[in-house]
Amino acid sequence: MQKIAVVGSPNVGKSVIxxxxxxxxxxxxxxxxxxxxxxxxxxxxxxxxxxxIDTPGIYSFLPLSEEERVTRRILMQENPCLILHVVDAKNxxxxxxxxxxxxxxxxxxxxxxxxxxEARALGMKIDTARLEKELNxxxxxxxxxxxxxxxxxxxxxxxxxKRFC
Amino acid sequence: xxxxxxxxxxxxxxxxxPLEVCISKIQGLLLSDYRMSKRALALLLLQEDKEIVDxxxxxxxxxxxxxxxxVQETKTHYLRPLTYIISLRRQKEASRIAKLTVxxxxxxxxxxxxxxxxxxxxxxxGGPILLAILYYGLYKFVGNFxxxxxxxxxEDKVFIARLNPLVTSLINKAIPYKLLQDLLVGEYGIITxxxxxxxxxxxxxxxxxxxxxxxxxxxxxxxxxAMLVDQLFKKIxxxxxxxxxxVLGFGCDTMATMxxxxxxxxxxxxxxxxxxxxxxxxxxxxxxxxxxxSDNGIGLGVWLGVIIAVFILVGLLASKIMPGELPSFYMExxxxxxxxxxNVVRKTASRLSWYFKEVFPLFIFASxxxxxxxxxxxFSLVVKILQYPIxxxxxxxxxxxxxxxxxxxxDYGAAGLYDLKKAGLLSGNQLVVACITLTLFLPCIAQLxxxxxxxxxxxxxxxxxxxxFFSFTVGYSVNLVxxxxxxxx
Numbered sequence: 312m313q314k315i316a317v318v319g320s321p322n323v324g325k326s327v328i329x330x331x332x333x334x335x336x337x338x339x340x341x342x343x344x345x346x347x348x349x350x351x352x353x354x355x356x357x358x359x360x361x362x363x364i365d366t367p368g369i370y371s372f373l374p375l376s377e378e379e380r381v382t383r384r385i386l387m388q389e390n391p392c393l394i395l396h397v398v399d400a401k402n403x404x405x406x407x408x409x410x411x412x413x414x415x416x417x418x419x420x421x422x423x424x425x426x427x428x429e430a431r432a433l434g435m436k437i438d439t440a441r442l443e444k445e446l447n448x449x450x451x452x453x454x455x456x457x458x459x460x461x462x463x464x465x466x467x468x469x470x471x472x473k474r475f476c
Numbered sequence: 477x478x479x480x481x482x483x484x485x486x487x488x489x490x491x492x493x494p495l496e497v498c499i500s501k502i503q504g505l506l507l508s509d510y511r512m513s514k515r516a517l518a519l520l521l522l523q524e525d526k527e528i529v530d531x532x533x534x535x536x537x538x539x540x541x542x543x544x545x546x547v548q549e550t551k552t553h554y555l556r557p558l559t560y561i562i563s564l565r566r567q568k569e570a571s572r573i574a575k576l577t578v579x580x581x582x583x584x585x586x587x588x589x590x591x592x593x594x595x596x597x598x599x600x601x602g603g604p605i606l607l608a609i610l611y612y613g614l615y616k617f618v619g620n621f622x623x624x625x626x627x628x629x630x631e632d633k634v635f636i637a638r639l640n641p642l643v644t645s646l647i648n649k650a651i652p653y654k655l656l657q658d659l660l661v662g663e664y665g666i667i668t669x670x671x672x673x674x675x676x677x678x679x680x681x682x683x684x685x686x687x688x689x690x691x692x693x694x695x696x697x698x699x700x701x702a703m704l705v706d707q708l709f710k711k712i713x714x715x716x717x718x719x720x721x722x723v724l725g726f727g728c729d730t731m732a733t734m735x736x737x738x739x740x741x742x743x744x745x746x747x748x749x750x751x752x753x754x755x756x757x758x759x760x761x762x763x764x765x766x767x768x769x770s771d772n773g774i775g776l777g778v779w780l781g782v783i784i785a786v787f788i789l790v791g792l793l794a795s796k797i798m799p800g801e802l803p804s805f806y807m808e809x810x811x812x813x814x815x816x817x818x819n820v821v822r823k824t825a826s827r828l829s830w831y832f833k834e835v836f837p838l839f840i841f842a843s844x845x846x847x848x849x850x851x852x853x854x855f856s857l858v859v860k861i862l863q864y865p866i867x868x869x870x871x872x873x874x875x876x877x878x879x880x881x882x883x884x885x886x887d888y889g890a891a892g893l894y895d896l897k898k899a900g901l902l903s904g905n906q907l908v909v910a911c912i913t914l915t916l917f918l919p920c921i922a923q924l925x926x927x928x929x930x931x932x933x934x935x936x937x938x939x940x941x942x943x944x945f946f947s948f949t950v951g952y953s954v955n956l957v958x959x960x961x962x963x964x965x
Contacts, residue, residue, distance in 0.1 A: 372516070373523050373559065380527060387511055403578060407570035408563070415488055416516035434580050442577040 321368030622684030685727030713795025913951030
């Protein structure tokens with residue numbers, strides 16, 4: 312079964328997006344040889360089933376903590392065919408650095424601007440079309456807790472997996 | 477799958493020339509399959525990521541040494557760590573993209589919080605604010621209230637007036653041996669001295685200090701302070717991060733020495749430990765010294781000036797002598813906020829219990845040592861020896877006792893001087909010289925033990941010898957200068 316990994320820094324709503332994609336069934340287990348917990352679940356996208364992995368939070372591709380090391384190992388060794396990089400839209404500028412690192416590693420990424428409602432409330436306007444062009448990857452704005460944007464996200468994932476997975 | 481998508485997803489940033497040359501050299505030497513771009517791999521190797529280095533060692537065989545040779549060579553092109561150079565470049569690219577895609581319609585106004593945040597980090601306005609925080613938080617609250625009002629109450633009203641006589645008479649009845657009585661309830665006994673110190677002096681001081689510190693911490697001021705002093709601290713081989721243990725040192729140096737654990741490099745830990753032992757007076761000591769010099773404004777100024785000069789000078793020297801990379805430092809600046817009562821209380825309580833667990837045994841241990849020193853006569857011998865350097869810096873012989881006590885508790889040494897001053901045995905000059913020497917003089921025994929625990933026996937002892945020699949040299953020099961220029965303070 313092909314895999315899709317959800318990555319991003321802590322507290323950006325990775326798990327809510329993970330739950331949204333997988334529904335109710337998820338297994339939580341320690342990553343082999345570590346005390347770090349990783350949740351895995353299944354999701355049907357298009358007519359294919361995928362394993363979704365909710366990875367521990369990372370700030371950079373250069374790991375400092377065991378959690379970060381586990382996440383990088385998942386990305387390098389489990390060969391996911393898609394990476395959903397979740398960021399807090401408010402802090403896009405700071406979090407883009409990780410997107411750039413994932414792209415530098417030639418990993419297939421969709422960028423998710425989560426918590427977009429709070430960014431809007433601050434008066435931020437994010438030009439997602441321009442961002443897609445600059446990064447050359449799909450960009451989706453969501454509010455994971457209300458479900459806003461999740462349909463669009465599923466659509467973009469489906470497009471992606473049809474072409475690359 | 478990767479081959480297929482790689483074209484679509486590879487979007488690389490260009491780094492500056494020497495780095496790019498090295499990246500492509502390394503890429504050329506990576507022949508195995510790693511499931512990620514060779515470029516990213518080369519960058520991680522340049523940043524000496526341990527896991528990646530190990531993987532490449534396994535997979536590339538004899539090419540590995542060549543690769544690491546390139547990494548070492550690349551490092552020589554840059555003054556700062558490559559990690560820093562690379563993340564800075566990436567962040568620049570991220571900012572460029574953000575500027576193109578993120579807009580704030582209408583005039584983007586800085587909120588009050590952001591303005592305040594800027595002011596706090598401003599080198600010109602931030603300085604006085606720091607002084608104000610130190611004055612009210614440290615001097616007024618911890619110094620006057622904690623070390624003054626609370627200590628007076630607990631020490632005089634509770635321990636000396638009630639508890640000590642009660643316990644002493646109980647023990648004296650229960651144990652008929654004079655030697656053991658001395659150990660437990662003698663002048664320097666475990667209960668009369670060790671426990672009293674811990675509960676009547678240290679407890680109120682560190683409680684008020686931890687409380688003030690938790691409030692400051694909860695507002696988000698500390699990272700800003702770290703940014704404010706970072707440039708200055710770089711010169712003395714530290715980074716802004718060291719501000720936290722050093723500020724804590726004004727509360728209690730022993731605890732602050734423990735907190736140097738949070739510093740990232742061994743070199744920084746050593747420099748910070750040395751500066752704490754030498755030039756940062758703890759709140760207990762500072763309280764008494766401020767009291768001693770309070771009627772002598774110029775003397776207080778001289779004391780402050782000399783201590784600051786020593787702090788900077790020793791920091792500069794230590795960072796020159798000790799080899800090591802420049803400390804690199806970046807810190808996430810959290811938003812400012814109003815401190816939450818529950819947070820402050822919880823932090824104060826958990827630090828207090830942690831502190832007591834670590835420090836209380838040391839006080840008991842100190843009591844035992846004094847007891848041994850007294851019965852073996854080592855004490856009076858040390859006082860005799862100390863009299864020589866004491867005369868050397870122009871002080872009366874009697875000050876030797878104050879200095880020896882200063883080793884057991886810094887403020888006790890200062891309090892000994894207080895008695896001498898009251899008895900009219902010290903001139904203005906002598907008082908200032910004595911205060912300077914005593915501030916720099918050996919850390920108290922608890923701190924010394926902590927130094928040894930944290931930095932190892934060899935370094936702990938070496939530091940103490942240096943401080944012993946250095947403090948008297950400074951005292952001597954100040955005395956000399958004052959005498960030569962015929963200055964009377």
